[in-house]
Amino acid sequence: MHVAKRLFLGLAGLFCIVVPTWELYRGVWPPNFASPFFLFIILGAYAVGTPLALAALFSPAVRWIVS
Numbered sequence: 001m002h003v004a005k006r007l008f009l010g011l012a013g014l015f016c017i018v019v020p021t022w023e024l025y026r027g028v029w030p031p032n033f034a035s036p037f038f039l040f041i042i043l044g045a046y047a048v049g050t051p052l053a054l055a056a057l058f059s060p061a062v063r064w065i066v067s
Contacts, residue, residue, distance in 0.1 A: 001059045001060070001061055006056045008056075009053070009055050009056035010052075010056035010057070012052050013049045013050065013051075013052030013055075014049065014053060016052060017045060017049035017053070020041060020042055020045035021042055021045065024041055028042065
C-alpha cells in the first residue's frame with residue numbers, strides 16, 4: 001500500500017476515534033440518564049476508526065502488475 005494511502009487511513013481512523021470521544025465524553029462522565037446514548041455513539045466511532053487505523057498499520061505492501 002502506498003504511503004499516502006496509509007497516512008490517509010491512519011489519520012481518518014484517528015479522527016474517527018478522537019473527535020467523537022473528545023466531544024462526547026462529557027455526556028458519558030459523570031454518569032447520568034443520557035450516558036448510554038452517548039457511550040453508544042462513542043463505541044460506534046471506535047468500531048469505525050479502529051479498522052481504519054489497523055488497515056493503515058497492517059495492510060500488506062503489495063504492488064499488483066496486470067499485463
